[in-house]
Amino acid sequence: MSAPSLPGDAPSVRLGLILVAVLFIGFFLVLPLVAVFAQALAKGLAAYGAAIIEPDAVAAIKLTLLVAAISVPLNVVFGVCAAWAVAKFDFRGKSILVTLIDLPFSVSPVVAGLVYVLLFGAQGWFGPWLMEHGVRIIFAVPGLVLATILVTFPFVARELIPLMQEQGRADEEAALALGASGFRTFLRVTLPNIKWGLLYGVLLCNARAMGEFGAVSVVSGHLRGLTNTVPLHVEILYNEYNFAAAFAVASLLALLALVTLVLKTSLEWKFGYSHRSAR
């Protein structure tokens, strides 16, 4: 009985696997994270504080918050709609829709940014018309929002689709059979059923929206104090060999990641909501 019958049962194998995992995570995740904070504080707390309250940094933080504040709610609406459609209805082209939702995961963010330059840039399809009417999209906030939305739109939908599929339509049908309108059914039955999954999706979506670099970089134009988000500001500081300031601002992003992680874990712990499962 006690003799290990599978290689996986041997203590040496188990220990080896754990060691590999721990070393891997330590080297690729923990070490860089520590390095960020170490570098940020290398010139002392005063320098750290100065780098963060410097006007361009503050402008970048404000802009990042603005972009996230617009794109996250939009993606929540889109994500819920898409998940609802996929999970509760049968229609032609459903599998194509599901595949398309995943597209931002598989396409390079640079391409995502370039698409908008192609559409709305000065030489783009709608560029001349927009210019005539004095609307700026590229090298302005709308472009940043568009690029961010494109890159982050799978997060909420991806989180909700399996959850809603597992829950099925019986609850909604029950509410409708009891005379509830579609909207009331959504508010009182669907939303409570998906709220933890939704929150989880929002959290991930927000983290990515604030941290996105590639797509945003293409459409931003890097105008200091105007179109620089936090990640872009970090890059500029770094390129100017201003390492302490670069890492100080970067540490904000790292902090965001840590806060997200803590919130996510406490959500899972508190409500027993485990990834990809309903209850």
Added chain:
Amino acid sequence: MISLHNISKSFGAFAALHNIDLAVRDGEFLALLGPSGSGKTTLLRIIAGLAFPDEGEVRFNGEDVTELPVAERKVGFVFQQYALFRHMSVLDNVSFGLSVRPRRRRPSKAKVRARARELLDLVQLDGLGDRYPAQLSGGQQQRVALARALAVEPQLLLLDEPFGALDAKVRKELRRWLRQLHEQMGLTSIFVTHDQEEALELADRVVVLDRGVIEQIGTPEDVYMTPTSGFVSGFVGDCNSLPVQVRAHRAHFEGVVLDVPVARAFDGPGRLDFRPHDIALSVDGGGLPLQVRGVYRRGGHWRVEGTVNGSQRIVEIDLDADQAPPQIGSELAFRITRARVFREQEAV
């Protein structure tokens, strides 16, 4: 009165229902019985307004409601897995139907609560209003689902496999109780089941469905005693089938003439069906020989399983449990006292 006229429904290439005509009488307890894939649940959902037919009409009291969505049909629907709102207390679940009414027709909060409490009393769950569905047993959840459906005072109660998820003892209790509730509230009820025993025990009339077609409509007695098709005969109740040749109102099985009358006038190959209890032991040396392979008790009978007439064909017969059970390996002889014969092409 609910009536269905020429209802057809397909899902892609799969024809779920084909030309269904059905009239449900007021106050009736009707069972839709069939194997999975027979279309019984689809039919129930069409009656409810949760699904819509490709063709045909649904009428409530003569009025065409085919296009009417479920919310406007005033039916109570109890779902297979109950579909209780898990984030709401039992009382809130039961109150739901009244609390989502448009403001004009919505009773006051206090009245809604009072009504919900009454219903919980009715389903014998008083005092459990503050619990959540996950804290209840299966049978209790079932009752909450029922109370919730009844809160909107439906004339018609529709139940999808209402006892499917319950264990045998609870199921039996709930069946009896549901039947009582049906009488007490003067409801018309339609329930879907794949369990023929449940249909026979509970229903006033049974609609037997197979592959999207109604095979028979009748009282439990009709359906059990005089099935009109080979399918109904084999599906409702325990049944033995023997391939026979029919000549001049006599069935021949592997050369043995079975002395049971064949009511139907046809000659040629057919299938003879008989119930395990429609036999008598033969003492004069005639009848069909049965090689006993297994015996077990089934209430007041021995259910004897064996091969018939030296072939590999297995039949089951019931013997009185007052007698000692036959020995395994021994040979009996029996006569069939009551049987039905179907033409081969009908018997599929």
